[in-house]
Amino acid sequence: MLVGLQGSGKTTTAAKLALQMRRQSHSAMLVAADLRRPAAISQLETLGKQLDLPVYSEDPASSTPAKVAAAGLRRATELALTWVIVDTGGRLHIDEELMGELEEVKRAVNPHQTLLVVDAMTGQDAVNAAEAFHQQIGLDGMVMSKMDGDARGGAALSITRVTGVPIKFIGTGERPDGLEPFHPDRMASRILAMGDVMTLIERAQEAVDEDKAKELERKMRTSSFTLDDFLDQIQGVKKMGGLASVLEMMPGIGNAAKKMQGQLDDSELRKTEAIISSMTMHERTSPEVIKASRRRRIALGSGTNPSDVNRVLNQFKQTQRLMRQFSSNPKGIMRMFR
Numbered sequence: 001m002l003v004g005l006q007g008s009g010k011t012t013t014a015a016k017l018a019l020q021m022r023r024q025s026h027s028a029m030l031v032a033a034d035l036r037r038p039a040a041i042s043q044l045e046t047l048g049k050q051l052d053l054p055v056y057s058e059d060p061a062s063s064t065p066a067k068v069a070a071a072g073l074r075r076a077t078e079l080a081l082t083w084v085i086v087d088t089g090g091r092l093h094i095d096e097e098l099m100g101e102l103e104e105v106k107r108a109v110n111p112h113q114t115l116l117v118v119d120a121m122t123g124q125d126a127v128n129a130a131e132a133f134h135q136q137i138g139l140d141g142m143v144m145s146k147m148d149g150d151a152r153g154g155a156a157l158s159i160t161r162v163t164g165v166p167i168k169f170i171g172t173g174e175r176p177d178g179l180e181p182f183h184p185d186r187m188a189s190r191i192l193a194m195g196d197v198m199t200l201i202e203r204a205q206e207a208v209d210e211d212k213a214k215e216l217e218r219k220m221r222t223s224s225f226t227l228d229d230f231l232d233q234i235q236g237v238k239k240m241g242g243l244a245s246v247l248e249m250m251p252g253i254g255n256a257a258k259k260m261q262g263q264l265d266d267s268e269l270r271k272t273e274a275i276i277s278s279m280t281m282h283e284r285t286s287p288e289v290i291k292a293s294r295r296r297r298i299a300l301g302s303g304t305n306p307s308d309v310n311r312v313l314n315q316f317k318q319t320q321r322l323m324r325q326f327s328s329n330p331k332g333i334m335r336m337f338r
């Protein structure tokens with residue numbers, strides 16, 4: 001059973017949860033027990049149609065939320081579905097009528113889990129709402145929606161401390177796949193603006209082939225890193241969502257990267273990619289052969305200037321030097337980044 005203030009994201013979260021369950025080979029039915037806002041029923045039905053999920057609803061004029069919830073549960077049992085997700089009504093503020101209605105729904109279906117959906121952007125209001133819902137309805141967990149916004153999630157800390165109720169999921173976007181299990185350690189580093197290293201690692205694992213990573217590590221150790229590997233790295237960054245999104249997840253520079261939004265475009269990366277792609281295999285492994293005429297040809301082939309080609313070659317030399325130093329004295333290099 002999902003509860004929460006109006007607009008907190010209950011209906012969207014209901015669909016997201018059902019989708020996650022289906023991905024784990026469980027079946028789920030969505031039940032539209034929000035009878036106050038007529039659009040809530042059609043919103044759930046539309047989401048159900050889009051995602052091919054069963055939705056139970058009734059005419060709001062001749063039913064009550066508790067009746068709909070109970071009938072939805074019966075229907076799901078008949079259809080042998082594993083889960084029922086009850087979407088309930090919300091208000092702008094907590095009032096007794098709403099709480100009474102939710103208590104009735106809870107009594108009618110006796111849910112395994114009552115989850116409060118809170119909008120992460122609302123800060124202290126979210127904390128107050130969580131406290132009131134927990135006192136009156138009794139919560140088993142929380143879903144913090146809209147964590148993809150500017151909210152750092154500071155409210156998550158207060159909510160958990162005030163209510164003692166764990167956060168189970170976070171909403172990370174409007175789309176039906178924007179829901180992730182909550183990881184307290186990740187949230188802690190996000191709050192401390194230390195970046196999100198675990199997400200960075202996960203994205204890297206998705207984008208980078210493990211054998212390639214091992215090979216790269218060997219090349220770094222033996223200082224045999226070539227321009228072709230440089231190109232591979234650039235393509236890896238692109239796969240991981242671009243420079244800005246990678247930097248944002250890095251400890252220490254996440255905040256600075258956010259402030260540089262707009263300046264951190266990937267056009268330089270694309271230019272570098274075009275320049276290396278215009279080189280022959282021989283040039284990529286032995287860049288010292290690139291003299292004036294080759295430089296001109298590469299610039300022409302990549303739609304850039306010879307000075308751009310020079311810049312890439314210099315950057316590459318610097319990277320190579322850094323790697324050589326790293327392989328001979330890793331601790332010394334790490335000190336440079338502190």
Ligand SMILES: Nc1nc2c(ncn2[C@@H]2O[C@H](COP(=O)(O)OP(=O)(O)OP(=O)(O)O)[C@@H](O)[C@H]2O)c(=O)[nH]1
Pocket residue numbers: 004005006007008009010011012013034037040089090091145146147148149170171172173174178
């Ligand atoms: N960016 C972002 N938007 C979200 C997220 N979850 C929900 N939304 C948006 O928030 C708005 C409100 O979401 P709903 O699911 O309609 O909220 P609700 O709690 O069901 O609202 P009521 O039925 O009025 O009580 C919609 O525009 C959603 O697309 C999220 O994790 N990230």
